Amino acid sequence: MGLTTRSAAAVQAARLHRGMAAQWRELGELVIQAILFFAAMVSVFTTIGIVAVLVVEAIPFFYQVSLIEFLTDPQWTPLFAQKHFGILPLVTGTFLTSAIALALAIPVGLLSAVYLSEYAPARVRAILKPALEILAGIPTVVYGYFALLFVTPLLKRVVPNLETFNALSAGLTMGVMIIPLVSSLSEDALYAVPSSLREAAYALGATRLEVVVRVMIPAALSGIVASFILAGSRAIGETMIVAIAAGQRPILTLDPRRAIETMTAYIVQVSLGDTPHGTLEFRTIFVVGLVLFLLTLVLNLLAIRIIERYREIYR
Amino acid sequence: MERRRRRELVGKVFEWIALAATLFGLLVLFLLLLDVTRRGLSVLSWAFFTNYPSRFPEQAGIRSALLGTLWVMALTALFSVPLGVAAAIYLEEYAPRNRLTRFIELNINNLAGVPSIVYGLLGLELFVRGMRLERSILAGALTLSLLILPILITASREALRAVPMSLREAAFALGATRWQVIRHQVLPVAFPGILTGMILALSRAIGETAPLITIGALTFIAFDPKSPFDKFTVLPIQIFNWVSRPQAGFHARAAGAILVLLVVLLTMNGLAIYLRHRLQRRYHW
Numbered sequence: 001m002g003l004t005t006r007s008a009a010a011v012q013a014a015r016l017h018r019g020m021a022a023q024w025r026e027l028g029e030l031v032i033q034a035i036l037f038f039a040a041m042v043s044v045f046t047t048i049g050i051v052a053v054l055v056v057e058a059i060p061f062f063y064q065v066s067l068i069e070f071l072t073d074p075q076w077t078p079l080f081a082q083k084h085f086g087i088l089p090l091v092t093g094t095f096l097t098s099a100i101a102l103a104l105a106i107p108v109g110l111l112s113a114v115y116l117s118e119y120a121p122a123r124v125r126a127i128l129k130p131a132l133e134i135l136a137g138i139p140t141v142v143y144g145y146f147a148l149l150f151v152t153p154l155l156k157r158v159v160p161n162l163e164t165f166n167a168l169s170a171g172l173t174m175g176v177m178i179i180p181l182v183s184s185l186s187e188d189a190l191y192a193v194p195s196s197l198r199e200a201a202y203a204l205g206a207t208r209l210e211v212v213v214r215v216m217i218p219a220a221l222s223g224i225v226a227s228f229i230l231a232g233s234r235a236i237g238e239t240m241i242v243a244i245a246a247g248q249r250p251i252l253t254l255d256p257r258r259a260i261e262t263m264t265a266y267i268v269q270v271s272l273g274d275t276p277h278g279t280l281e282f283r284t285i286f287v288v289g290l291v292l293f294l295l296t297l298v299l300n301l302l303a304i305r306i307i308e309r310y311r312e313i314y315r
Numbered sequence: 316m317e318r319r320r321r322r323e324l325v326g327k328v329f330e331w332i333a334l335a336a337t338l339f340g341l342l343v344l345f346l347l348l349l350d351v352t353r354r355g356l357s358v359l360s361w362a363f364f365t366n367y368p369s370r371f372p373e374q375a376g377i378r379s380a381l382l383g384t385l386w387v388m389a390l391t392a393l394f395s396v397p398l399g400v401a402a403a404i405y406l407e408e409y410a411p412r413n414r415l416t417r418f419i420e421l422n423i424n425n426l427a428g429v430p431s432i433v434y435g436l437l438g439l440e441l442f443v444r445g446m447r448l449e450r451s452i453l454a455g456a457l458t459l460s461l462l463i464l465p466i467l468i469t470a471s472r473e474a475l476r477a478v479p480m481s482l483r484e485a486a487f488a489l490g491a492t493r494w495q496v497i498r499h500q501v502l503p504v505a506f507p508g509i510l511t512g513m514i515l516a517l518s519r520a521i522g523e524t525a526p527l528i529t530i531g532a533l534t535f536i537a538f539d540p541k542s543p544f545d546k547f548t549v550l551p552i553q554i555f556n557w558v559s560r561p562q563a564g565f566h567a568r569a570a571g572a573i574l575v576l577l578v579v580l581l582t583m584n585g586l587a588i589y590l591r592h593r594l595q596r597r598y599h600w
Contacts, residue, residue, distance in 0.1 A: 025492060032494045033409055039401035040410070043422045043468070046461050050433060053440040111336035119330050120337075132340050137580065139522025141551045142347070142573050145558045149566055150350045179340045209326035230428065237430025239525035240551075244558055264432050264525070271435070271529045277444070285529075289436045293429065300428040304421065 054293060057286030064280055070287075076250040076266075078284045079275070085284070087291060089250035093167065093260035097242050098235035100171025100256060101178055105231055108175075109182025110224065116183065117190040118212055129184075136180040144244030147173035152245065165247030165259040174241050178231045185230065189223025190216055226306040233299035237292060239264035263288045351577070355570025363571055367537040368553065372564025377572050379536040380553035383452070384521060384579075386540050387549055390456030391463070391520050396513050398460070399467030403509075406468070407475040408497055427465035434462045435529025443530050450531040453543040458526050463516040470512020474505040507594035514587040518580050524551035550576050 062070070065085045073086025112132065116125050151169040156162050162169075193216055201215040217224065247259025248269050261269070267285045275282045366376025402423075410416040438458030448454040478501050486496040502509075527549060535556075536548045550572055557569035 029492050029494050033405075036401050036405035036409060039398050040405040040419050042398060042402065042461075043426055043464060044419060046426060046437070046464070047422050049441055050429065050437050053437050054433075057440070108336045108339055111333045112340065115330075115333035115337045119333060128337055128341070131344070132337070135340055135344055137518065137584065138344075138347070139524070139551055139576060139580075141522065141524045141554050141558075142351070142576070145554065145566075145569055145573060146347050146350065148558060149354075150346065176340060176343045183337075183340075207322045207326040209329045210322070212329075233428050237428075237432070239430065239432045240555065243525075244555065264430065267432050267436070268525065268528055271531065286436060289433055293433050296428060296430055296433075297425065300425045301421075303428075304424050 050293060054286050054290040057283050058290050061280065061283040061287050074252050076261075078281050079270075079273070087263075087288065089252045090261060090263045090266055090288060091291070092252055092254065093242075093246070093250065094236055094262040094264070096167045096254055096256060096260060097171040097174060097246055097262055098232060100168060101174035101235040101238075102228070102232060104172055104175030105178040105182050105235075106228055109179045109227070109231070110186055112179065112183040113186035113190060113224075114212055114217075117187045118208065118216065132180050132183060135177060138177070140177065140238060140240040141244070143173050143177050144240045147241055147245035159257060162257045163247070163259050165245060165249075166257050167246050167260050168256040170242045170244075170246035171256065173245065174235055174238050177238070177241070178234055181234060182227050182231050185227030186220070186224045189220035189227065192223065193219040222306050222309060226303040229299050229303040229306070233296045233303070236299070237264065237296050239268060243268040263292050267292075348577075351570045351573050353570075354567050355572075355574045358567050358571035359574065363568075364575075368535055368548075368556075372562055372568055375557070375565070375568050377550065377553055377575065379539065380548050380550045380572070381575070382539055383532075383536065383547035384549045386452045386543070386547060387455050387459065387527075388517060388521055390452060390543060391459045392513070392517055394456060395460035395463055395467055395516070399464050399513075399516070400471050400509060402464070402468045403471030403475055404497060404502075407472050408493065408501070423465045423468055427469070430525075431462055431523055432525040432529055434458055435526030437461070438526060438530045448544070450533065450546055451544045452540055452547045454530055455527050455532055455547065455549075456543070458530055459520045459523060462523065462526060463520045466516040466519060467512060470516065471505075471509045474508025474512060475501060477508060478504045507591050510594070511587045511591045514583050514590075518583045518587075521579065521583075522551055522576065524549075524555055527552055528555070550579075 070085055070087055072088070073084050074088055075084035075086050076089045077084045116129055120128060147169045148165075151173050152162070152164065152166065155166075155169050155172075159168065197215055197219055198211055201211045206214070242262045243265040246262060246265060248261050248265060249259045250261040250266065251258070253260065266288055270282065270285045362374075363376045364381065365378055366374055367378050368380075369375040406416065406419065410419075435458065438454060438461070442448050442454040442457045443450060446454075448457075482500050482504065483496050486500045491499070532552055533546050533548055536546060540547050554569050554572045554576070557565040557572065560566075
């Protein structure tokens with residue numbers, strides 16, 4: 001049956017039908033797009049959720065404890081009879097372990113990046129790079145085990161008066177964990193430098209080291225700095241290594257041989273205990289969490305900003 | 316010439332230092348694996364897998380921890396994968412280049428760097444207390460889902476971006492709608508990449524300890540979890556619990572459990588590499 005034999009009414013009906021189908025399909029497309037959009041918005045809701053939870057729990061805390069006391073009191077003893085709410089010891093502990101970690105991860109990570117991108121033959125690189133990435137995939141609780149049961153006994157032989165729980169071995173172990181983060185991001189930055197720059201320097205008679213130090217690193221500096229900042233953010237937020245190996249004693253010290261307590265370890269300590277929810281003591285973990293979130297937020301945004309900027313230059 | 320040779324020499328020394336730095340990380344990795352194996356290999360027995368935790372180190376096993384890990388991972392995958400892939404599809408295939416899109420992307424980038432314990436605090440208030448899920452498997456899985464979402468979205472976006480534009484254009488030219496193009500052309504081709512990203516994201520979740528401690532996952536569970544609403548423990552928490560005890564017997568148990576965890580992780584990563592290799596071959600253009 002050809003089209004010519006169909007009545008005008010049948011043609012009209014077919015057209016209408018096709019139009020309706022197209023309309024339904026369009027509606028379906030819109031529904032799907034709305035669902036997908038909602039899925040993408042979940043990350044925004046998550047951020048809002050984090051901020052809301054931390055702020056809602058922190059506000060009642062600051063009704064009872066003044067901001068001045070919180071920021072300047074040199075003692076942190078919310079779980080004792082004699083309560084003090086000065087966050088300084090926790091912040092000092094966090095910065096101490098993070099500084100030790102960065103002191104190890106930054107030079108070692110940057111040197112690894114330089115070796116992998118400028119020196120290593122392709123075959124060696126193909127083995128070393130994924131092998132190094134394994135370090136980043138090991139669960140942090142395993143590093144905690146390693147810090148407490150391997151690194152600390154080892155360091156005790158060398159470092160006098162090292163306590164069983166100490167900032168030094170937790171920091172060093174954390175540093176090893178962060179090496180791949182520094183090395184892979186720095187390597188990306190070195191990789192993004194146009195090779196014409198490198199070749200020009202070689203043509204002027206520079207040695208490899210001179211090319212690296214005077215041309216490649218300065219040209220990739222923003223990306224390298226971003227990797228350091230992200231490493232710092234990771235170190236500040238790292239929890240299990242310090243909870244296991246650095247101790248639970250919030251004292252205001254910069255002596256890496258002593259037991260300290262970081263912000264993250266404090267949250268773990270309270271979570272494991274039987275402090276009732278809704279009390280001032282329990283609220284402290286949300287206040288500490290808020291400080292932790294804000295610190296890492298600033299560092300993350302700074303690093304994201306730097307990375308976006310340097311990408312634009314060499315695109 | 317003398318100066319040139321000195322410059323070359325300094326360069327050579329630097330190369331050795333850089334190589335040493337690269338090998339340092341691998342040396343530590345080797346020592347870690349050696350220590351775990353030395354301490355933990357002897358506790359691996361059938362009973363270690365079938366026993367519940369115990370006050371006596373020689374009777375303590377990982378049965379409930381292993382089952383808990385399986386439960387939590389299955390539910391985490393169920394929640395996070397559809398959500399992550401959907402978000403990635405929106406951002407890669409639909410999103411207009413505007414402020415809102417950039418804000419979403421900024422959120423994802425930042426969330427990837429938020430400390431995992433902060434997710435634990437969110438999970439505690441939102442899922443454990445807000446939705447009254449108590450300290451259940453479900454609450455744990457939801458918390459971990461939010462945690463790995465940024466990783467999943469980033470990996471899925473990369474897989475989608477790798478699909479050639481010509482494929483989409485050809486389908487559009489034949490009159491396919493946007494969703495038809497995605498459903499029938501883009502997703503099948505991007506599938507191996509998405510699958511790899513999914514396995515890698517889950518292998519991050521499987522080792523997470525801190526957020527689950529914060530939502531109150533118990534450490535002493537002497538029963539098999541039967542439903543998503545049961546209390547639970549997972550391997551990393553069991554390891555943390557054993558490491559934190561003073562007895563060497565428990566340290567050996569911790570090392571044994573670490574061995575199990577590392578083997579699971581290694582299998583997952585190996586599977587990801589294998590699948591990517593295997594599935595990618597089917598498409599040639």
